Amino acid sequence: MPVPLPLEIKKTAPHEITVWWDDGHTSVFTTKYLRSECACAGCVSEITGKRILDPASVPDDITVLNAEHVGRYGVKFVFSDYHDDGIYTWTRLREICPCDECSRASSEKAKT
Numbered sequence: 475m476p477v478p479l480p481l482e483i484k485k486t487a488p489h490e491i492t493v494w495w496d497d498g499h500t501s502v503f504t505t506k507y508l509r510s511e512c513a514c515a516g517c518v519s520e521i522t523g524k525r526i527l528d529p530a531s532v533p534d535d536i537t538v539l540n541a542e543h544v545g546r547y548g549v550k551f552v553f554s555d556y557h558d559d560g561i562y563t564w565t566r567l568r569e570i571c572p573c574d575e576c577s578r579a580s581s582e583k584a585k586t
């Protein structure tokens with residue numbers, strides 16, 4: 475399956491980022507969730523692949539100050555805690571989509 479590409483990425487509420495995909499799917503992320511899913515070297519150990527960042531340490535009122543495209547493959551969010559090291563590739567952004575449909579699909583994948 476081809477990787478879906480985002481048509482638009484927009485801040486739709488103070489703590490919400492919405493992504494519209496070219497296959498008709500829509501992903502709504504809370505900024506706190508996006509921040510806790512950051513996969514940069516400071517948030518995830520490069521050696522063990524384990525998450526160093528404690529999601530509980532992410533402030534509830536964290537927001538996204540800016541979103542910058544990274545080449546043609548992803549986006550970088552600048553969070554209000556000035557953390558901007560994480561690159562969210564389109565594939566990953568779609569993988570972490572928190573909607574019912576996607577979380578069901580990924581939990582089924584984990585079972586097999």
Ligand SMILES: [Zn+2]
Nearest residue numbers: 512514517560
């Ligand atoms: Zn990070």
Ligand SMILES: [Zn+2]
Nearest residue numbers: 501571573576
């Ligand atoms: Zn989804």
